[in-house]
Amino acid sequence: MNAISNDIEIIKTKNTKINDVDFDNLKFGSVFSDHMLECDFKDGKWQVPKVVPYAPITLDPSAKIFHYGQSIFEGMKAYKDTDENVWLFRPLDNFKRLNISAKRLAIPELPENYFMDGLKALITVDKNWIPKKDGSSLYIRPFIFASGKGFHASPADAYKFIIATAPSGSYFAGEIRVLIEETYSRSANGGVGFAKAGGNYAGQFYPTQLAIEKGYQQVVWTDDNTHEYIEEAGAMNIFVRINDTLITGPTSDRILDGITRKSIIELAKSENIAVEVRKISVAEVVEASKNGSLKEMFGAGTAAVISPISGFGYKNEDFELPKLEDTFANYLKKRITDIQTNKAEDPFGWRYKAD
Ligand code: PLP
Ligand code: COI
Numbered sequence: 001m002n003a004i005s006n007d008i009e010i011i012k013t014k015n016t017k018i019n020d021v022d023f024d025n026l027k028f029g030s031v032f033s034d035h036m037l038e039c040d041f042k043d044g045k046w047q048v049p050k051v052v053p054y055a056p057i058t059l060d061p062s063a064k065i066f067h068y069g070q071s072i073f074e075g076m077k078a079y080k081d082t083d084e085n086v087w088l089f090r091p092l093d094n095f096k097r098l099n100i101s102a103k104r105l106a107i108p109e110l111p112e113n114y115f116m117d118g119l120k121a122l123i124t125v126d127k128n129w130i131p132k133k134d135g136s137s138l139y140i141r142p143f144i145f146a147s148g149k150g151f152h153a154s155p156a157d158a159y160k161f162i163i164a165t166a167p168s169g170s171y172f173a174g175e176i177r178v179l180i181e182e183t184y185s186r187s188a189n190g191g192v193g194f195a196k197a198g199g200n201y202a203g204q205f206y207p208t209q210l211a212i213e214k215g216y217q218q219v220v221w222t223d224d225n226t227h228e229y230i231e232e233a234g235a236m237n238i239f240v241r242i243n244d245t246l247i248t249g250p251t252s253d254r255i256l257d258g259i260t261r262k263s264i265i266e267l268a269k270s271e272n273i274a275v276e277v278r279k280i281s282v283a284e285v286v287e288a289s290k291n292g293s294l295k296e297m298f299g300a301g302t303a304a305v306i307s308p309i310s311g312f313g314y315k316n317e318d319f320e321l322p323k324l325e326d327t328f329a330n331y332l333k334k335r336i337t338d339i340q341t342n343k344a345e346d347p348f349g350w351r352y353k354a355d
Pocket of ligand 2: 074075235301302303304
């Protein structure tokens with residue numbers, strides 16, 4: 001595919017906000033860099049993207065995003081190493097997944113060069129926004145939504161693809177307690193759970209609020225049919241360690257094919273950690289907790305990387321995870337972040353130089 005870098009117009013801000021940002025105390029995704037990439041779909045095709053100052057956008061009240069929720073997104077990160085080189089992690093996988101989501105939501109698919117060249121142009125312009133502190137990074141949010149007008153319940157004729165970025169610290173402050181869900185579902189067979197569709201997250205908020213009221217931070221989603229199998233932890237894939245085996249559920253219609261998840265599977269295998277990709281029943285996790293073979297549970301995703309779970313609730317009972325000195329979670333988190341930040345060799349070819 002031809003590069004379009006030379007065709008991308010770059011309109012720079014006259015008022016940088018960078019001096020207002022405390023790079024030593026960054027929250028997750030709450031301050032935004034100076035620029036964004038903006039690209040319109042109209043007249044039946046994607047127009048060449050532009051880098052423009054980060055700013056609010058104006059939409060018609062009948063824009064279909066507001067009514068029918070045609071909206072998808074991705075989450076990725078850029079890292080800067082000690083020599084100021086800029087790195088992305090498996091960005092083509094995010095591009096491919098964006099188009100998988102687009103197809104399912106009847107959104108026109110984006111050409112690869114618009115995504116990749118647009119992303120690189122944006123990151124180059126806002127290179128100074130990439131934090132260098134350990135544990136911080138530039139969180140990148142590519143998204144597409146229906147900007148086309150009309151109350152007719154059918155796909156829009158116009159869309160916007162935007163990439164916005166936010167220098168960010170960690171997603172969770174520490175370990176999380178989770179509630180295994182018995183009533184609500186995140187996704188169903190034949191649905192959109194495998195897509196990163198905005199509505200999937202809206203549907204999670206209410207059950208998550210109920211879990212928070214009970215003293216947990218996240219919900220562990222179970223299969224919609226029986227609620228007997230664990231599937232995801234909030235907006236993360238979930239891993240369980242029983243004895244010395246790491247187990248995660250297979251991806252399906254209902255489970256997002258996480259890039260962190262598949263990287264952890266490959267990394268663990270390459271370190272001779274036993275990995276099983278198979279269904280995990282709640283009964284098995286409860287039984288393993290009772291007999292002491294449940295060593296760890298953790299969530300895995302771009303925003304949180306690996307987030308250890310300290311305990312879980314199920315049917316009004318609380319279960320604690322043991323406090324281990326050496327955990328797979330810590331080990332694998334260090335391995336993966338060292339690769340992402342160019343502190344370690346990358347035998348898998350995951351790191352992608354972005355500048
Ligand atoms: N599962 C859900 C529902 C998510 O929203 C995410 C976040 O992106 C993940 C899993 C993890 O995916 P990835 O590792 O590609 O970020
Ligand atoms: C990510 O991990 O990048 C996500 O997209 C999760 C999120 C909803 C913050």
